[in-house]
Amino acid sequence: MISHFLNLEWKQFFRSASFSKSVGAKILIGFFALYFAASFLILGIGAFYIIKDQFPEQDPLVLVNSFLMYAIIGDLIFRYIMQKLPVMNIKPMLVLPISRSKIVHFILGKSALSFFNILGLFFYIPFAIILIKEGYDASGVLGWLAAMILVTQCANFFNFLVNKKNAVFAGLIAVLIGGYFVQYFELFNLPAFIGQGFDAIYANPILALIFLVVLVGLYAINYKQLKNEVYLDVLISEQTKEVNSADLSFTDKLGDLAPFIKNDLRLMWRNKRTKSGIWMLVLGLLYGLYFYPQTALKDFEVIYVLVGIFSTGTLLINFGQFIPAWDSGYYKMLMSQNFKYERYLKSKFMILTISVVLLFVLGIPYVYFGWKVLLVHFAAMIYNIGVNSHVILYGGTFNRKKINLNEKAAFNFQGTGAVQWIIGFPLMLLPMAIFGLINWLVSFEIATATLAIMGFIGIALHNKLMASITKKYIDNKYVMIHAFNQEN
Structure with a gap:
């Protein structure tokens, strides 16, 4: 069934009426994707040696971990603005003998292979390889790498839950700015505190399973929410919303x-x-x-x-x-x-x-x-x-x-x-x-x-x-x- 879904996605992509009209835009997007992927790859390969050269007294892994808070929150903000929810033309399938569970699992699985989830790996994987090459404990590094892959996937499914909630987005901005200023004015080093958690994963790789539990929980919540919406009457019914009209009388001046x-x-x-x-x-x-x-x-x-x-x-x-x-x-x-x-x-x-x-x-x-x-x-x-x-x-x-x-x-x-x-x-x-x-x-x-x-x-x-x-x-x-x- 999965191969059948993939075949339908392939045909939809190339047979759509807008394909020939938007081919230029797709090429441009592909160019930017390659640019960012190459940039992250180069940074991943050179980060260890750059840190060693600029900060010889600090451990490169500890220093990278101390900035992961900014990377994770920045990733969530970037996803909120950029990432589209996984979509699939499922209306015709709902009248066919196809399990709703299979449809939902395919949609969520498709999102796991999003470019937003792959982009970070162009940094984390080369950086992990360099760490092992430079004598770091292999099991600790692999545990850290597994944690970063799981964190990326957690961000993916968390974004789907909060994608339309502006209050959550504002909260992420507040945490990012607040974390920067409390560190800048030396009130409390929140990024370093969070970084210590990733240091602990390197010391004890089994702790990476915590993020696996979080990922399974987020996947289950997304699955339940999406499955409740995969009904023909829900998709074709007219949604009625109460519109709160803002007071724009000040513009009358x-x-x-x-x-x-x-x-x-x-x-x-x-x-x-x-x-x-x-x-x-x-x-x-x-x-x-x-x-x-x-x-x-x-x-x-x-x-x-x-x-x-x-x-x-x-x-x-x-x-x-x-x-x-x-x-x-x-x-x-x-x-x-x-x-x-x-x-x-x-x-x-x-x-x-x-x-x-x-x-x-x-x-x-x-x-x-x-x-x-x-x-x-x-x-x-x-x-x-x-x-x-x-x-x-x-x-x-x-x-x-x-x-x-x-x-x-x-x-x-x-x-x-x-x-x-x-x-x-x-x-x-x-x-x-x-x-x-x-x-x-x-x-x-x-x-x-x-x-x-x-x-x-x-x-x-x-x-x-x-x-x-x-x-x-x-x-x-x-x-x-x-x-x-x-x-x-």
């Missing part, structure tokens, strides 16, 4: 833009594709924590621009680049209404501007890393408002691909075309190039002021730029209506 802004805010929070993108705001805001603590990059000031543009413009980039494709499902109806197109675009601009300012304010604590960081972030905020927001809106006139709002954003290239790749150059690389050149030729202060001045010029020319962009949208209106009517 924005006048005739309020109806459009309300619609966009509801769209962001109620749909899976946009909701996944909202959580990117947290990652974008914390983007600088990867670069700024590194002393090697302290004098590489062009990095400040990269972080500033990205952290203050996370929503601008993730949401703005798909304007007006977010409304593609009802774009024809929207264009039949009696309103000025300029109001529609100004509402988008208002949302992008408010998000840029808000993210800058939330990022003010980055001043801890120096006043230069905050100064560049301020200039990046002005640049995003005056330049990048208009670039994003203009780029939207070339969007021709429909977006399904019910699909997750992770590894989802639906709605993505050449425009989204090309527009990255003026958004990110242009300000970095301008800043880097002027900083090298003149000074840091002049380079920062140049970015801010360019932003202020864009703000001063806002009305003229919007008039030109609006005309472009109106000229392409019927082309976009026709394009959005086509199925991807």
Whole structure:
């Protein structure tokens, strides 16, 4: 039966109507998969020797174990954002004499072979081999490796249980940030405390069975939950949900833009594709924590621009680049209404501007890393408002691909075309190039002021730029209506 299921999956993959259309996206995803796999493999091979060279007095295994808390929680966060639940077209099978248990076991077994579960092995297995080669106890290392494989699988099935629970995701973020700061300020070394548990597994490999028990428990819970949903009447019945409407009356102060802004805010929070993108705001805001603590990059000031543009413009980039494709499902109806197109675009601009300012304010604590960081972030905020927001809106006139709002954003290239790749150059690389050149030729202060001045010029020319962009949208209106009517 398993071979029959695999045969059906193979045929579904190659015979689907979207296969030829999405082959480019699949190749791109494959490229990224190979890149990450190669990176983890190289790191796994070289980690022992790098640690020995940089920290000669520390045991590489103990040091790696002390950072496993970050790796495990980071893996869970990455899965929450990126990993899709295992799916299978099971409706036709429910009227056939096929056991529901076999269907459920196949779906769960299929998830165990997910790339997310295999990726970590490209680090753990080479690292374990190097440890044995360098004289570590083989049984202890194999016990540690077995524990890491089981932990990876536990994360896989735990993710399926909490995938739709935003409170759990927020808790993971809180634990990750809290663990970092309590360690940074030397209040309590939580990562090292958890690392001692993995040290104990190396000393006593039988302890790895604890994770096997946890894995069996998680599998059983997933099995029971999924089996209860594998009924034909459950799959075809209409689900009724009570919708709690948020109070958006504060937007009424924005006048005739309020109806459009309300619609966009509801769209962001109620749909899976946009909701996944909202959580990117947290990652974008914390983007600088990867670069700024590194002393090697302290004098590489062009990095400040990269972080500033990205952290203050996370929503601008993730949401703005798909304007007006977010409304593609009802774009024809929207264009039949009696309103000025300029109001529609100004509402988008208002949302992008408010998000840029808000993210800058939330990022003010980055001043801890120096006043230069905050100064560049301020200039990046002005640049995003005056330049990048208009670039994003203009780029939207070339969007021709429909977006399904019910699909997750992770590894989802639906709605993505050449425009989204090309527009990255003026958004990110242009300000970095301008800043880097002027900083090298003149000074840091002049380079920062140049970015801010360019932003202020864009703000001063806002009305003229919007008039030109609006005309472009109106000229392409019927082309976009026709394009959005086509199925991807």
